Amino acid sequence: MPNKPAYRLYVDDPVYKNILKKEEKVVFVDRFENADFILFTDESLLERYREYKQAHPEYSTILFATRYRLLKNCKDAVGALYWRKGRPQLLFLKPRLKHHNIVLPTMFKKFEIETL
Amino acid sequence: MQRNRLSRVIFIIIGAMLLFMSYLQYAISQTTESIKTLEVTKAQEFAGKIERYLKTEIKGDSLVAYLDAHPEKRHEIDKMLHAFLTKEFRYIFLLTKDKEGYYRFLLDASIDEPVPYRSIFFPNSDVYDQVYRSGIAKVTKQKEHTEGIWLSLLYPIKKANKTQMLMVVDLSEAYSENLNRLNDPLIRIVKYMQFFLLLSILLLIYLMYNYTRMQKALMTDRLTAAKSKYFLNDFFGKHTLDAYNMIMIDIDEFKSINARFGYEEGDRVLREFSKTVQEHLPNNAFLVRNGGTEFLVVIPKNTVQIVSFSQNLFKLLKEKVYVVENEPLHITVSMSVMDVPEGTSSLQKAERVLDARMLEVKNLGKNSILFVGKHDVLNRTYSLEQVRYMLDAEQLICLYQPIIDNQTEKAVRFEVLARLIDKEYPDKYVTPDQFMDVIKGTSQYLKMSKLVLREAFGTLQKYPDIYLSVNLDLNDLYNTEVMSMIMEELKANRLMADRLSFEILEEHEIKDYDRVVTIFKQLKMYGSKIAIDDFGSGYANYSHVLHLDIDTLKVDGSLIRELSAMPERTEILLRSIQTLARGFGCEIVAEFVSEQTIYERVKALGLDYSQGYYFGKPQPIEAYMASLK
Numbered sequence: 001m002p003n004k005p006a007y008r009l010y011v012d013d014p015v016y017k018n019i020l021k022k023e024e025k026v027v028f029v030d031r032f033e034n035a036d037f038i039l040f041t042d043e044s045l046l047e048r049y050r051e052y053k054q055a056h057p058e059y060s061t062i063l064f065a066t067r068y069r070l071l072k073n074c075k076d077a078v079g080a081l082y083w084r085k086g087r088p089q090l091l092f093l094k095p096r097l098k099h100h101n102i103v104l105p106t107m108f109k110k111f112e113i114e115t116l
Numbered sequence: 117m118q119r120n121r122l123s124r125v126i127f128i129i130i131g132a133m134l135l136f137m138s139y140l141q142y143a144i145s146q147t148t149e150s151i152k153t154l155e156v157t158k159a160q161e162f163a164g165k166i167e168r169y170l171k172t173e174i175k176g177d178s179l180v181a182y183l184d185a186h187p188e189k190r191h192e193i194d195k196m197l198h199a200f201l202t203k204e205f206r207y208i209f210l211l212t213k214d215k216e217g218y219y220r221f222l223l224d225a226s227i228d229e230p231v232p233y234r235s236i237f238f239p240n241s242d243v244y245d246q247v248y249r250s251g252i253a254k255v256t257k258q259k260e261h262t263e264g265i266w267l268s269l270l271y272p273i274k275k276a277n278k279t280q281m282l283m284v285v286d287l288s289e290a291y292s293e294n295l296n297r298l299n300d301p302l303i304r305i306v307k308y309m310q311f312f313l314l315l316s317i318l319l320l321i322y323l324m325y326n327y328t329r330m331q332k333a334l335m336t337d338r339l340t341a342a343k344s345k346y347f348l349n350d351f352f353g354k355h356t357l358d359a360y361n362m363i364m365i366d367i368d369e370f371k372s373i374n375a376r377f378g379y380e381e382g383d384r385v386l387r388e389f390s391k392t393v394q395e396h397l398p399n400n401a402f403l404v405r406n407g408g409t410e411f412l413v414v415i416p417k418n419t420v421q422i423v424s425f426s427q428n429l430f431k432l433l434k435e436k437v438y439v440v441e442n443e444p445l446h447i448t449v450s451m452s453v454m455d456v457p458e459g460t461s462s463l464q465k466a467e468r469v470l471d472a473r474m475l476e477v478k479n480l481g482k483n484s485i486l487f488v489g490k491h492d493v494l495n496r497t498y499s500l501e502q503v504r505y506m507l508d509a510e511q512l513i514c515l516y517q518p519i520i521d522n523q524t525e526k527a528v529r530f531e532v533l534a535r536l537i538d539k540e541y542p543d544k545y546v547t548p549d550q551f552m553d554v555i556k557g558t559s560q561y562l563k564m565s566k567l568v569l570r571e572a573f574g575t576l577q578k579y580p581d582i583y584l585s586v587n588l589d590l591n592d593l594y595n596t597e598v599m600s601m602i603m604e605e606l607k608a609n610r611l612m613a614d615r616l617s618f619e620i621l622e623e624h625e626i627k628d629y630d631r632v633v634t635i636f637k638q639l640k641m642y643g644s645k646i647a648i649d650d651f652g653s654g655y656a657n658y659s660h661v662l663h664l665d666i667d668t669l670k671v672d673g674s675l676i677r678e679l680s681a682m683p684e685r686t687e688i689l690l691r692s693i694q695t696l697a698r699g700f701g702c703e704i705v706a707e708f709v710s711e712q713t714i715y716e717r718v719k720a721l722g723l724d725y726s727q728g729y730y731f732g733k734p735q736p737i738e739a740y741m742a743s744l745k
Binding site: 088 | 209226232239263286
């Protein structure tokens with residue numbers, strides 16, 4: 001997909017940044033309003049997001065969490081990737097995906113659930 | 117045979133080493149496996165205990181419904197489960213399946229990392245479903261992308277005949293590593309052993325390869341591509357000798373080819389000679405180079421008729437033309453052929469017989485072929501009993517070999533040579549070397565000497581114009597019984613005693629010349645002559661001439677034979693013997709004159725007499741008397 005534009009990602013955790021910087025299709029942005037995706041890695045980012053959202057109620061973007069708790073606490077997050085009992089866990093919430101009109105490829109369908 | 121046995125032994129050793137290596141590998145994997153089984157069994161025991169505890173604590177038929185309804189009980193059970201967490205068990209948790217078929221957390225032993233009740237869990241393995249469905253516990257090795265987990269025990273908890281929960285007991289990877297560390301020294305030792313075994317196998321293979329290569333090189337003569345002596349010995353280590361016939365071939369006068377054309381051309385002739393012989397051989401026969409220009413042909417008995425085959429081969433080799441430096445060259449060969457008798461087992465003995473026959477061919481003037489009778493191999497040496505039987509039956513014959521006056525070229529004397537007759541092989545006389553050793557010092561020697569002297573005097577009486585000489589060992593003359601017998605015979609035939617010579621052979625150094633002087637005086641009492649046999653070799657030395665009254669010196673055959681190989685040096689030696697003989701008034705007889713060239717040289721030197729196959733082989737006296745007439 002050479003012509004597909006790069007995804008603009010907001011992430012402030014340097015570890016994740018370091019991992020994702022090799023991805024050609026990912027461009028880091030430093031403002032929420034410029035981001036296609038926000039990757040939540042801790043509670044402080046969630047707090048800042050809430051503040052921003054309060055100030056800009058019309059703002060909408062795709063959120064993805066790296067912890068189960070973050071996914072649970074943020075109703076805007078569409079899914080999460082986290083560790084549970086030494087095993088990687090990937091899940092997406094169907095209603096939230098629908099809200100953003102996101103259709104996952106077939107290989108990820110098994111990770112879609114209705115409720116947490 | 118030795119080679120094959122060695123190869124077999126080496127292969128067996130290599131096989132045993134490989135088996136041992138595999139066994140070590142198997143043993144070490146079994147040890148690891150048994151450790152794993154032990155740990156899994158322990159985990160199952162824990163799981164069983166937890167199951168019993170849960171069933172006691174949770175009331176009602178639906179375990180899940182009870183837990184849903186009693187959050188304080190969940191907390192209590194979680195705490196109890198926490199007690200089961202050890203360094204072996206990293207995680208213990210219980211799952212159930214919701215209506216949609218997703219796994220949900222019910223209980224969790226990890227207090228410091230608690231999981232929200234009924235939160236979702238994706239196991240990423242089909243085994244979970246299998247266990248849930250079948251209700252049979254299973255151990256699964258976690259796929260990649262897990263953290264710190266070695267094995268997982270999936271243990272179903274059933275109630276009312278239905279799996280209600282799935283207990284997951286994760287065995288810690290760190291603990292597995294710890295177990296492996298305990299096992300490590302053993303594994304390391306096994307690895308070292310395997311390494312050294314492998315090294316030994318490689319070394320054995322290398323040694324065997326070198327050994328085989330060396331064996332191959334030893335088996336073939338490099339120059340002629342014929343087989344080597346080593347091959348021959350090895351071959352008759354595996355095969356019975358009497359299943360084969362043998363032909364010994366020696367190229368005549370090969371030195372002259374080397375001298376004339378050089379060694380390189382000589383080698384080429386040898387190669388071509390070997391090729392010619394090998395091309396003529398039947399299947400399974402082979403040619404061996406004994407060394408120098410001597411070869412041995414070994415032929416299986418059932419392939420060819422040995423006499424006609426060897427005669428054809430002889431003819432072929434004689435007619436073969438070699439081209440050396442653009443000149444045609446013929447070579448001649450001497451051959452001795454043996455139809456190896458049944459029961460013959462000694463290769464060395466058979467070769468000796470062939471050698472002896474070869475020597476006869478050489479003495480006859482080379483370029484000839486002689487056959488060996490069965491007798492030569494089977495009974496080369498006779499026992500005292502056998503000789504006694506033959507002497508009692510007077511199965512003794514005297515053969516005569518002429519001694520020629522070099523001036524007149526006429527036979528002036530005959531040497532009397534005793535032979536016994538073995539009735540089993542009447543056409544083959546038994547020569548002294550086959551029986552003399554066993555009868556020396558016995559009454560049979562006396563008997564034989566008496567028979568020989570009587571035969572000699574009988575011949576002298578029958579043919580008044582001839583002279584004879586008989587052989588005596590000086591050592592025997594020290595025996596008074598022998599001496600008395602001789603003196604009696606001389607006295608009885610004193611009129612003919614002056615036509616008789618005694619050829620004295622001395623095998624030991626003479627220490628008491630006075631005694632020998634007395635013996636010789638007695639022997640010469642009736643006019644007999646004394647000759648020293650084999651002069652110039654062994655103990656027959658110059659001191660004899662100095663101390664004893666000798667009439668004739670018979671120059672040793674080995675010196676005369678050298679006239680052909682080293683004429684100039686031998687002539688110097690013979691001239692010195694001649695001067696000595698002249699000085700002491702002795703006559704000289706050259707022995708072993710086997711060919712004309714030697715005779716010409718002997719004659720040119722002015723030696724008095726010649727004896728050898730050139731003039732005639734030992735035969736009954738009648739044969740010579742008929743030709744003299």
